Amino acid sequence: MLCISIKEFLLWKKKQLSKGGDQQSFAVLLDCLGGISINDQNFMSLNPEGKLYLKKNLNYLGSIWDNHLLDSQPIQYLCGITFWRNLKLKVSNKVLIPRSETELIVDIVLNKFGKKSEKFFFAELGTGSGAISIALALAYPLSNGIATDIDQDALEVAIENYRNASKQSNLDFFCGNWWDPLESLRGKLDFAISNPPYIPKDTYEKLPKEVKNFEPKVALLGGEDGLKHIREIIQNAPLFLKEKGWLILENHFDQGEKVKQLLLKNKFTSIEIIKDLSGIGRFTIGRYK
Structure with missing residues (x-):
């Protein structure tokens, strides 16, 4: 697990979304590969002085997002996972x-x-x-x-x-x-x-x-x-x-x-x-x- 400040993470997130794409796909990326649940993502801005733990580093997550934006491949396929009802499903x-x-x-x-x-x-x-x-x-x-x-x-x-x-x-x-x-x-x-x-x-x-x-x-x-x-x-x-x-x-x-x-x-x-x-x-x- 990689520990970074929430403030640093939010700046990075803003930069990634400025490239294009939608919030929902980005949230899926962070949940599936970053290990940050959608609930945690929603509450982050309430405590910007805190810390968070990532499964993958920001450079890796950014490269996946770039691939998604480059050829429009669904983020679910790039992550190999999607969420549906209360299920976490493998997809290819x-x-x-x-x-x-x-x-x-x-x-x-x-x-x-x-x-x-x-x-x-x-x-x-x-x-x-x-x-x-x-x-x-x-x-x-x-x-x-x-x-x-x-x-x-x-x-x-x-x-x-x-x-x-x-x-x-x-x-x-x-x-x-x-x-x-x-x-x-x-x-x-x-x-x-x-x-x-x-x-x-x-x-x-x-x-x-x-x-x-x-x-x-x-x-x-x-x-x-x-x-x-x-x-x-x-x-x-x-x-x-x-x-x-x-x-x-x-x-x-x-x-x-x-x-x-x-x-x-x-x-x-x-x-x-x-x-x-x-x-x-x-x-x-x-x-x-």
């Missing part, structure tokens, strides 16, 4: 960086299924870093889940995150495309969740370079209209859900009504389009019969 360019709005998908499940003493069986299709499934496995220790991903490298990241986050054994991981790894589980799921690739092709081409140049295309691009994977998931969901089982999907901001129609066409009921904190219809859910 093999997985999408889990977004804060996706945290609400866990809250949707909590609202539907209630207490942690509940026992159910769920699957997440396209788990990526494992964020959603891990959060649910921790919230419902008496339940069991399956997390799938088409990319074995992504799955290894998710497995490591689960091992780091929990000593439980209520979450299993399988490699394969959407429902393919779950053939032996037909008719057994209480609910299934997916945050699939849903970006339409034209929109994908216009994404910011920090997304398009670094995050995995396979986790973003949803075909010409963005609904390619959502269609497949919905069409096959009735084979795997129990009667009255739920399907919970994240979709693009303007896809809610189209996803609703796909659910109706496949005999889902109790369909809702749920808005995120920005008032966007980010999630569409339905119950099978």
Whole structure:
């Protein structure tokens, strides 16, 4: 640990932010690599005469920040870590960086299924870093889940995150495309969740370079209209859900009504389009019969 004065640190921080970038990314850098929690960062200015301890020296932290500014690579990839809900997750360019709005998908499940003493069986299709499934496995220790991903490298990241986050054994991981790894589980799921690739092709081409140049295309691009994977998931969901089982999907901001129609066409009921904190219809859910 390196000890420096808070006054020196605040001067250095001001200099780094003057180069560009945003406060949130800089806070992630300091937390992940510097060892200074976001709470500690917020209270520093109240005691500028104090001392603080760093895991890495200022020159090293500054060089990472410079790399981030130079090519717009997400700070989470440079640090190899991101924070999501109450989880600290490993990330690499093999997985999408889990977004804060996706945290609400866990809250949707909590609202539907209630207490942690509940026992159910769920699957997440396209788990990526494992964020959603891990959060649910921790919230419902008496339940069991399956997390799938088409990319074995992504799955290894998710497995490591689960091992780091929990000593439980209520979450299993399988490699394969959407429902393919779950053939032996037909008719057994209480609910299934997916945050699939849903970006339409034209929109994908216009994404910011920090997304398009670094995050995995396979986790973003949803075909010409963005609904390619959502269609497949919905069409096959009735084979795997129990009667009255739920399907919970994240979709693009303007896809809610189209996803609703796909659910109706496949005999889902109790369909809702749920808005995120920005008032966007980010999630569409339905119950099978």
